[in-house]
Amino acid sequence: MLLTEIDHVAIAVRDLEAAIDYYRRAFGAEVEHREIVESDGVEEALLKVAESYIQLLTPTRDDSPVAKAIDKRGEGLHHIGYRVDDCAAALAAMIAAGATPIDQAPRPGSRNTTVAFIHPKGSFGTLIELVQEPAAGH
Ligand code: CO
Numbered sequence: 001m002l003l004t005e006i007d008h009v010a011i012a013v014r015d016l017e018a019a020i021d022y023y024r025r026a027f028g029a030e031v032e033h034r035e036i037v038e039s040d041g042v043e044e045a046l047l048k049v050a051e052s053y054i055q056l057l058t059p060t061r062d063d064s065p066v067a068k069a070i071d072k073r074g075e076g077l078h079h080i081g082y083r084v085d086d087c088a089a090a091l092a093a094m095i096a097a098g099a100t101p102i103d104q105a106p107r108p109g110s111r112n113t114t115v116a117f118i119h120p121k122g123s124f125g126t127l128i129e130l131v132q133e134p135a136a137g138h
Contacts, residue, residue: 002090007081007113007131008046008053012066014075016058020045023054035110042066044110055081079117079127087132091116094130099123106132 013019023029032053033046041064046053057078059067069078084090087106095101102117109115112134120127 002084002086002093003082004085005083006052007083007129007133008055009080010044010055010057010078010129012057012059012070012075012078014058014070016043016045016056019056019058020047023047023056029054033111036060037110040064040066046111053081079129081115081129081131083131083133085132087114087116087130090130090132091118094118094128099128106130 011019020031027047029047029049031045032048034044036043038060041059041061042057043060044058045056047056057066059070061067066078082090091101091103091106100119100122102119103115106114106116109129109131114132114134116130118128118130
């Protein structure tokens with residue numbers, strides 16, 4: 001079994017502050033990490049739940065894939081992050097199983113993770129992100 005944890009559930013929102021406030025009021029949730037990922041055109045806020053995260057995600061520019069997703073389908077569930085020990089090995093295993101990769105090779109993600117995205121077409125309609133945690137000590 002290559003999956004070690006659900007790393008995060010990513011929810012696309014138009015107003016990040018409003019979403020953070022909602023989760024705070026509803027659950028007492030606090031932001032553990034916040035980051036702008038320029039390469040993806042997103043700002044994210046991570047709310048920790050046990051060893052996983054709820055990732056509230058908002059576009060920082062109009063050509064961001066998340067902006068396009070919100071335009072097309074509205075706010076809501078955007079992707080699932082599956083935690084793996086070895087992103088390259090998990091990506092290769094998914095490709096061997098017939099998955100369509102969006103990233104041909106692992107690349108840097110937020111929180112110093114290493115990630116690769118898999119297209120929802122061929123993966124039962126779910127955008128999948130493989131997430132390898134930073135090496136211990138980082
Ligand atoms: Co993600």
